[in-house]
Amino acid sequence: MRRAPCSHRELRPCRRARRSVIGSLPYICHDVNQREKPVAERTVLFQAQSARGAKMVDFHGWEMPVQFAGIAVEHAAVRTACGVFDLGHMGRLHVDGVAAMTFLSQNACRPLASMKPGAVRYALVLADDGTVEDDILISKESDDAWHVVVNASNREKVLDLWRDRAAKAGVRIDDRTAREAMIAVQGPRAADLLAGLGLDARAAKYYSFADLTWRGATVRLSRTGYTGEDGFECFIASERAVELWTAVVDAGATPCGLGARDTLRLEAGMPLYGNELGRDTTPVEAGLGFAVNKDGGFVGAPRVLLQLANGPERKLVGLRMRDKRVPRSHYPVQVDARQIGHVTSGTLSPTVGQAIGMAYVEARYAAPGTAVTVDIRGTPCLADVVELPFYKRAR
Template structure:
């Protein structure tokens, strides 16, 4: 299928073309799905280091004396007590508790915050933040087009990055951020990622993207990686994907992420009433991990059925696991459904599955926990 001529290009588009990437339309952007073998790219991140272009993500800044309180009102997390240089995973929810997007919020200074949104939802997040921060002494500034985002992920990521910066990487803990120079380029350097491995995300001026990418990619062992590897990596790590495990019809509690909802914070927030009620009542479904006993992978949208063939859930994400060597999936099961005797309807054939705890993979381990 030809690419959508209206699709946006990231600042690294020409680099991907030169590398022979297979490009696809994703969230309104033309993005690399893979460069050669998605399995090889996946394994490079698990064993060495992979380099990703994530410049389609949204970067929305809130500044001003009331920015922290505004975020507390707009999002489900308790953001204002965060220390400068820290990051937090949180969500933007609708009044009924449905998830409009899952986000990472970085506190860059006393009165400066960066909200990183999924590409498909960046406009929604920006518009909701503008609306929800009315009455607060805070300004919302969407700088997505000004930024490029490059991720270096894998067990070798720190050693590689140390060649290009004098920053104390040993002291930069998980979910922390600092302003730094990498290869002589000004960046916001965050120890965050979406692969289940150690790694870093580097926010740079869009005009510096190609130079930053080329410097990192020139290191022996660094493998360019596309969206396919990113998806299989996050699936093994049990990380939700918006549009799959998270939607406007899904609440954080259904997704097993009720811990991010801070009902005890002093500021009233959008969706609090609905989420407080659900915190007291079991959700109608729950997110679980599935491992297929056969070789056929459950895929998004496939029905989970009981031993009698009665539908009792739906697969949200599924694929063969390069690390575990067997098909895995995440799925929602109806409340009250047991975890034995289940199968997935794979094109009319009931394929037996086992329910397992998430995540399927933990760092420095190649077996399920």
């Protein structure tokens, strides 16, 4: 996603609030006790996280932790040890029926026929014009049963797109978001920490899942994540989520918020819906051609397959600034004072120690090593196009 998770275009402002930016992630920061109207949703971990010092923000109508001890501390914990994230705002859908695989293959652009039970694949939901409605994770339970994770801001949209099509295909869609919690345990020590709690999935391959029993509850461990580190995304019945989250924290995992999740995914070159992905971008422009079924047969295929054959007019690239000034979303990217693209995300990388960003630029300027300038509030700042990701863990 990779995934990832959410568009920033639907943030709900509230009174007595101030707009802030952490990394490339805008949100509304508020005093929870002074807000006149409560946000629409809280995850089942809200009280447990508040008790551990979470700073809560309004994120797409969900009251979510942006940080606990601090973004730099949380970022470092995930890179060097283990961090835990609440992903309860993400949508969890279950798709089942004899035609379930055919339905998903038509409504997501990734080929699924070769998947075996227990496999997970990153995919995208496209509009008729080939632009991105959402990026998702699809897990195969059986030929007739599939689990799908969608972005928080796109859950209702995906359900609206799929309901009528599913009904015509004889496929059932069950929205399990309220009944099923989602917790990410990420970092080089994540697998060992979970094994020490009796959830040993160390033998699982990357992008696969295993269903285990923990204290009488079923926990699905999916070896996936949005940080660039090893780890698992854990699915458990909502009523048992606090128990699992608390056990993970007590075992040594650092509670982490949305701020660290964003800086981690940016270093790993993972796209964010609403920044790198949206109704103005295609998978090919975003460098996600690996997630496209080359045989077509999916919604939006004509334009996407044409871009695969001929190349897109613009491409997503990495930018490494030559100084510490941070490129922010929508800042112009220029060559010889002419705009050739725009920044989509940027931050001062805790791991790399430099200001970095991602940007869409005209394809002829996308080669690594190309010198560009970023217009930062009227000041042209030198940068170099670099290959993504900025950070890649040792395997």
